[in-house]
Amino acid sequence: MHFNTTILKNKNFLSYWSGGLISGLGDAMFLLALNWMVVEKTNSGFILGTIMASISLPQILLVTIGGVIADRLNPKWVMIASDAVRGLIMVFLVVMSFDGVPPMWTLFMMAIIYGCMDAVFFPAQSAFQQRLVSSEQYTQSFGLLMISVQVAGIAGPVLGGALISKWGYQLVIVANGLSFVCSILLLLLVKPLPAASADEAEKERLSFLSDIHVGIRYVLKNHLILTTSLSAFLVNACVQATFIAIPFLAKQAHLGAQGFGLMNMGIGIGGAFAAIFFAFIRIQKPTPRMTFLACFFEGLAFLGLVFTRALWPLIGTMLVIGITEAVVNTIAPSVNQKIIPPHLIGRVISFMIVLMSGSEPLARAFSGWMIQWSGVTVLLICTGVLEMVVAVIGYFMPVIRNYASEQAQIMAQDGTMKE
Template identity: 40%
Template structure:
């Protein structure tokens, strides 16, 4: 078996790859579908990820039982290679605005691109507000996954119960993706994202009152549904507001800030469980997400977004 340090190194590598992957994936989606189909395309994408999240653990358990973790890792690596190969068949729309501008033809440094992304976020109230909310909401929600094994231990249901609760999140996410795809919301708003954050915060908070793991699984279904809604609505709004030529660098800044709470908060969640108990973790996590979403509703740019008496300029500021 590898030493523990090896897994830390692998985790760092995964994090670095993700940091490049997600902004790039956001840019590509803008060049595959038209604006009115952003919500549907994002819901299909998230839905497929939720299906994988349900099937993957089950398939992994079967492979582990048949051939051990060596076979599991080999097949997993092979699946990534096949996925990368399918990108050769994706047809992208030309990015005319970036190619036509002098800036798009000049080589730029990483520092210049990154600072441009920061400036855009700083002058766009909607984007800045949603990033801050995501930071605190992610901080609250990160404790859910850390606390699940302890929740299974609390109810005495073992690995089977843990798997059932984990599947609840995936099932809820899949339901949310299907519903959003069928409804075909063409004009998503930041308020929809905040409502989903609020619902997820309530579900996390209510976990402390569950009597058995089935109640907890039901609340995780709600969390999964809300999580999918958050990802679909926020991605669609971002793709609508942010110019395609800026999507990559702005997406990098957004990922750095909003997801920056994940590593320290997961470590903090373990300390909270050991020091104060599981109930305090879910209470504080749910309350943090509820508070962040509730305060964001008071921001004028969020409140006025999409209204008939409001006009949104290219920088994302809303004026009446």
């Protein structure tokens, strides 16, 4: 582990990073607007949870197809096409919101289309990122990407809350649409490293189903990937349920849209601290245990939200959540990209997304129902305790515990073969 800034000289990565920052800022503003629109108009946790579930459900159902597309086609153009469709959806919402809040059916339609685009975007993004930097720079690249996410998480909610308060939802929707245009333009400037070639058997792809089966078989045979993916299934359920609860927590505390934005800003600040660390401190040997440790503290922070309704303690607790989320989203994909073959990454990541995110639609819908019938406090206690239990069990599992020593043996064998 040492200080290193060579990644900042990679112009291709910086162009990609800038596009992610701009589109992330637009998404952060729009997500705040979407949450507050639904809460203000319906005051229904069930409707909000169902809309959020409408984003993740098509993503889960279609992401394996998206993984095959990412491996067959140029991932750069797959990402550009996805951004273009989402930009057009923003245009549609602007037209439908001239009289104020868009009709609920348009929000459901937007959610479904977003989910479909995410299904192809995320596998393509994983394949594309692997071709921008060397393997030694994976944690740094994810750290820099997390900086853009967290900067967007800090500025987006505050800016979005201010725009909603003064000019309404339409300006936020327009801003998000423009962010997709900027992302497309910057992606056009990126020239990634040549793709690693597969063997001849891999090149003979007979059908989508055969390609999907290759990714599924790899995940099921790799016990580390399978264990972390199934653990993430439960952790992501806790995270999504908690995020559904947060706008209702803000409303109960009488914080308003701006207070809700400041709470989200806390997540962004915490994540930015962690992301800056990972961006400039090169960690050459990330391990899954680091991820489980972060999950434990995230669960503890969820429990912390139960004990206060004052703004600043809530912001402080959200800051801790932001740190843990950044650690998980930097270490876990760095480990994955180190062990997954480049020519398989789209298909493998897509099936991992199915396993990891399969709980999200149900968690979002169920959490909305739970808020209606038992309140925010009970939900936060359940999510905090469950995530802590999953983290403790995962941390001590043999396949997780032995990862570092096994990787050291593999590196030693590689070194011997080269000699």
